[in-house]
Amino acid sequence: MNIKFYKYQGAGNDFVLIDHRQAPLKTIDTKAVAQLCDRRFGIGADGLMFLLDSDKYDFEMVYHNADGNLGSMCGNGGRCIVAFAKYLGIFDTETNFLAVDGPHYAKISAEGNWVELQMIDVDSINIDADAFVLNTGSPHYVKEVTDLETLDVYTEGYNIRNNETYKANGINVNFVERKPDHLFVRTFERGVEDETYACGTGVTAVAMAMAKKQRQIGQVVTPVTVLGGNLEINFRYDGEKFTDVFLCGPAEKVFEGEVSL
Incomplete structure (x- = not known):
């Protein structure tokens, strides 16, 4: 059968x-998702998302990594599915939706291409030698x-990613490299098993780790540059817990089409 898809x-x-609100697919297996995400033999993507109906929220986000497996929270994916939901007419400027790590609030610009997504609070950062380890919806x-x-x-x-501790x-x-007015970040993502142009939960984790390292207390606004452009992370930090966390940046529809499954 032919299924309508969108690329963001x-x-x-x-x-x-x-858009899976009417359940056009009864089932989809890991191999099929991986093929759709393949950049030579499929559509090509870092991941695939289904937008589902939800009883308590505007919609539900179900995220698959590029390897086909169900994934943990994806921040940029969350921002893109918010833009997609607005395109579908599900909400106007503000929304509450459900993801694998719980409910999320988001707001979108009138033009529909700038999304501010609230991420989970974080109250624990661990140290591994000279690195920081934390979970912002996904482990980083x-x-x-x-x-x-x-x-x-x-x-x-x-x-x-494949050492004895994390494999x-x-x-x-x-x-991350600190620049005079921003952080420059590059990320190797599990599930994609390669470097990606951006990682939303990743830049959120980086901003928190650098705030802890530099003892930035109070309201912290962190501009971040990634290979694919610019993002901004805002949160409050009291020295122990990060709250009111927002991942902000662009989300744009690239194209749409049909694929046979």
Whole structure:
């Protein structure tokens, strides 16, 4: 059967989206999702999302990694599905939706291309040698480096993601370099098993780790540059807990079409 799909991207993090409110697919297996996300033999994407009806919220987000498996929370995916839901007429400017890590609030600009997504509160950051480890809806490893432009992110990220500590469950690996007016971040994502152009939960984790490292207390606004563009992370930090966390950035429809499944 032919299924309608939409392609969205947020700072270069790209996704296939399917409106599943009328359940056009009875089942879809891991192999089929992976093929749709394949950049040579499918549509091509960092992940695939289904938008479902929800009894208590405006909609529900179900996210699959590019390898086909169900994934943990995806921040840029969350921003893209918010833009998609607005496009579908599900809400106007503000929404509450359900994701794998719980409910999320979001608001979108009148033009529909700037999304501010509330992320989960975080009250625990662990230390692994010279790196930080925390969960912002997905698990993240954050390491500060110099000369990030030339770093072999694939090799370094792959080795950390697959070391004895993290290989069982996997972890997303973020490298950050502090610039005068922003953070520059590059990320190796589990599930994609490669570097991506952006990672929303990743840049959120990086901003929190750097705030802790620099003892930034109070309202913190962090501009971040990734390979795919610019994002902004806002939160309050009291020295122990991060609250009122927002991941802000662009989310745009690239194209739409039909695919046979």
